[in-house]
Amino acid sequence: MGERSLALTVIGQALHWMQHEELFRAVSPLLRVGGGIAVISNGTPLWLQDSAWSRALCGCLEEWLGITLEASCGTSSRDRLRYAQALESAGFVDVREIVVEYSGELTFDQLFGGVCSAIPADQLPGPDERAVFAERIRQALPADERFTEHVRVSTLVGRVGVVDA
Template structure:
């Protein structure tokens, strides 16, 4: 996302006191601080054939880029955080991983089934884990 262009272009479209919000859903499934996340990351690295370090810019550095661009565009900045625990199935995890891949990186249907089975095996046959969800909302208002 070209933050500077987007936030600057949106500003004249807003009513006085209006604003823009950027919502990020925390760390990607493969980079959370949990044993199930490490197992998922190991499976994903085998699938892709390289280390997986992408944060989808939902980490502190990505949020900082949003904040700096909003301020440069003349917005007043604020943010909030909501945290909650959510049940997550293996199918949820696999769907989340595949939704983050480009179409050319997606495995075939049989490859997706094999990856799902590998993740389930890496979790010792468990089908449910608990994800600690952190949703950041960043706001730029016109004041």
């Protein structure tokens, strides 16, 4: 792959695990003029949403993990602004945010899968503990409540402008 050969780079939810300033600076020279970057996040984590089931899930996870869950995984408005400023600092132009919002019902298995996908590997219960973990969460959740997830997909976009020779 030669210099400036990429048309687009897409970075997903895992950005909060990365050194985003360094990443944006490293990606910029790989993109051709007019090429772009998209930084996508899927909104408030399941355990921080404004519902009785979400609060119950949060309490259960905090007890299981022994920590207070406050981090938004890079999805808060403060985080998105920080990422937008870092994109501009790395030389991207026309940086803006595109938002799509929706709500949907989750089954327990979908909710549990979402939780497991967000837990760092070193804290995720092993296969032999997973059924116990799932049952603990199931018992913590209100029995008669639907699991309505509110999703705010945010995409920060920017493009490479004219490159100085």
